[in-house]
Amino acid sequence: MNSGNILVITEHKEGAVTSGTLEAIGAGRYVSDRLNTGLSVVVLGSSISALSSAISNTGIDNIYLIENHLLTQYTSDAHLAALYPFIKTNEPSIILIPSTCLGRDLAPKLAARLKTAYLSDVSGIEVNVPSPLAGEGKGEGIFEGQILFTRPVYGGRLLSTVKCRGEMPWVVTLRSRAFEKPAAPASKSPKIETLPVDIDSSYIRTIIKNMEKTQKGLGLTDADIVISGGRGMKGTQGFKMLEELAGILGGVVGASGAAVDAGWMPHSAQVGQTGKVVSPKLYIACGISGAPQHLAGMSTSKCVVAINKDPDAPIFKAADYGIAGDIFEVLPVLIEELKR
Amino acid sequence: MNIIALIKQVPDTAVDLKINTEATDIMYQDIPWVINPYDEYAVEEALRIKEKNGGSVTVISMGPDRAADIIRSSIAMGADDGIHLKDAAFDGSDAYRAAFILSKIASVSGYDIILAGKQAVDDGWGQVGPALAEILNIPSVSSILKLEISEDKKTATAHREIDEGLEIVEVPLPALFTIQQGINKPRYASLPGIMRAKKKEIKVFNADELGISQGETGREASLIMLRKLFKPPERKKGEMLKGNVMSAVKELINRLRNEAKVI
Numbered sequence: 113m114n115s116g117n118i119l120v121i122t123e124h125k126e127g128a129v130t131s132g133t134l135e136a137i138g139a140g141r142y143v144s145d146r147l148n149t150g151l152s153v154v155v156l157g158s159s160i161s162a163l164s165s166a167i168s169n170t171g172i173d174n175i176y177l178i179e180n181h182l183l184t185q186y187t188s189d190a191h192l193a194a195l196y197p198f199i200k201t202n203e204p205s206i207i208l209i210p211s212t213c214l215g216r217d218l219a220p221k222l223a224a225r226l227k228t229a230y231l232s233d234v235s236g237i238e239v240n241v242p243s244p245l246a247g248e249g250k251g252e253g254i255f256e257g258q259i260l261f262t263r264p265v266y267g268g269r270l271l272s273t274v275k276c277r278g279e280m281p282w283v284v285t286l287r288s289r290a291f292e293k294p295a296a297p298a299s300k301s302p303k304i305e306t307l308p309v310d311i312d313s314s315y316i317r318t319i320i321k322n323m324e325k326t327q328k329g330l331g332l333t334d335a336d337i338v339i340s341g342g343r344g345m346k347g348t349q350g351f352k353m354l355e356e357l358a359g360i361l362g363g364v365v366g367a368s369g370a371a372v373d374a375g376w377m378p379h380s381a382q383v384g385q386t387g388k389v390v391s392p393k394l395y396i397a398c399g400i401s402g403a404p405q406h407l408a409g410m411s412t413s414k415c416v417v418a419i420n421k422d423p424d425a426p427i428f429k430a431a432d433y434g435i436a437g438d439i440f441e442v443l444p445v446l447i448e449e450l451k452r
Numbered sequence: 453m454n455i456i457a458l459i460k461q462v463p464d465t466a467v468d469l470k471i472n473t474e475a476t477d478i479m480y481q482d483i484p485w486v487i488n489p490y491d492e493y494a495v496e497e498a499l500r501i502k503e504k505n506g507g508s509v510t511v512i513s514m515g516p517d518r519a520a521d522i523i524r525s526s527i528a529m530g531a532d533d534g535i536h537l538k539d540a541a542f543d544g545s546d547a548y549r550a551a552f553i554l555s556k557i558a559s560v561s562g563y564d565i566i567l568a569g570k571q572a573v574d575d576g577w578g579q580v581g582p583a584l585a586e587i588l589n590i591p592s593v594s595s596i597l598k599l600e601i602s603e604d605k606k607t608a609t610a611h612r613e614i615d616e617g618l619e620i621v622e623v624p625l626p627a628l629f630t631i632q633q634g635i636n637k638p639r640y641a642s643l644p645g646i647m648r649a650k651k652k653e654i655k656v657f658n659a660d661e662l663g664i665s666q667g668e669t670g671r672e673a674s675l676i677m678l679r680k681l682f683k684p685p686e687r688k689k690g691e692m693l694k695g696n697v698m699s700a701v702k703e704l705i706n707r708l709r710n711e712a713k714v715i
Binding site for chain 1: 548576582594617623715
């Protein structure tokens with residue numbers, strides 16, 4: 113890899129590259145094209161050689177496969193032990209990682225070990241044309257002042273634009289569904305290298321005892337369709353209707369803070385300022401009034417449908433299509449009509 | 453067991469947020485300051501670990517004078533000691549610099565378990581906890597929903613939130629854990645607790661007392677610079693679908709299929 117490349121750290125599950133990784137490659141393409149640098153991708157794990165075919169047509173320059181049986185399951189200790197020397201040797205300029213549970217665990221520790229800037233949950237990147245006089249303030253970053261990152265603050269109620277300085281690589285996690293996957297297959301094919309790595313098992317202090325899968329299929333933040341319920345669902349019984357609708361549409365069920373506080377849904381399903389931020393293609397808000405705390409978590413959705421008894425509910429101001437009606441009358445009809 | 457809970461004071465985000473004219477910050481007039489909700493879960497979890505396993509709970513906060521409020525409210529909940537890191541040289545520190553400052557006091561006070569909210573609800577970096585573990589060279593487990601200490605107090609088992617569900621992780625102590633919402637329901641302060649918190653002396657440390665040199669912290673040392681704060685574009689109000697339930701639903705399905713093309 114050439115020094116100064118953009119580097120994407122791949123996340124993969126059950127033998128498949130995640131959509132967040134493809135979005136990171138898409139963001140990386142934009143940055144590397146503008147800065148005229150190369151784009152490299154690193155995959156960590158064991159038996160990962162087949163993964164390279166899933167990303168080899170995405171317009172990247174290099175794929176590095178770092179293989180070791182200690183990387184089979186994610187632990188920050190093993191991943192850092194493998195990544196740190198790799199990064200020190202190859203000197204990327206910016207490291208892009210999907211902002212998932214893995215990314216938000218690994219990335220801040222990686223940046224702390226590298227002693228370089230860390231940006232979490234970035235939802236926008238803007239690269240300005242290089243200028244020889246670029247840069248405000250001190251710092252040695254070669255891209256000083258050229259790259260602006262946008263990220264949500266106050267749980268998505270506001271956005272902030274920030275820039276980094278200091279030594280590179282800067283470590284950046286990217287918000288799910290905020291960046292486009294690479295467009296049409298690229299003609300150039302990447303150079304693929306397998307790098308066996310020695311990891312001293314005594315570095316790994318955390319032991320994974322077990323994993324409990326509670327999520328069937330996609331998670332809330334990855335889903336194309338999210339159907340959320342609020343106080344108007346009146347109880348767990350109401351959410352069963354939403355599960356049925358989600359089943360028909362291939363969506364995932366979320367909840368407002370009020371429904372979670374009432375104990376009808378787990379915290380992990382909460383959409384909003386203190387829960388998850390989602391940007392699906394379709395968001396259906398059922399019995400949700402639309403407090404600012406909730407809107408902060410879903411207002412970047414592509415299409416929003418609101419169904420609520422109160423025609424003056426604020427949620428309608430954020431909805432593309434609204435139906436003012438009793439959720440217990442509207443939903444059964446919607447389910448029946450969609451089944452036809 | 454020496455249990456530390458790291459707490460940060462944040463603007464109460466339940467209220468309306470207004471941006472200043474320079475677009476560099478929110479307007480703080482009339483905004484109440486509260487403990488970061490994730491950090492309040494950390495304090496509660498620290499108290500529960502102490503109640504089960506013995507030891508003491510120390511809360512640590514970095515911030516201006518007003519940060520003493522959340523230290524006192526944590527003592528009122530039951531924390532044994534409060535430490536306030538206060539120095540103009542700390543102002544404007546980014547999250548890594550904050551972790552660096554906290555590492556100095558952690559090394560002085562000693563620790564078996566460090567708990568911190570998984571992120572703050574204001575800037576949402578989610579960096580201080582993991583970076584502190586890295587600086588102290590101790591293991592960390594992020595976004596936990598359950599924590600149990602072994603009988604010999606040498607290891608802990610944490611349930612960590614992952615995208616697919618939960619991961620159960622065992623770590624040797626000392627270790628750092630970041631706390632996810634849902635782990636517990638914080639208690640209210642008791643009246644004797646409130647009385648004790650009023651009288652309790654909070655230990656205050658400045659940069660010098662922590663062995664931090666000029667230029668190591670604050671805005672000048674930080675690697676992240678804010679350029680602009682703004683409101684996300686508001687969604688446009690769409691259309692109310694009229695008619696009886698059947699015709700509104702049929703129209704909705706038609707629009708979703710043929711206009712929005714999302715189903």
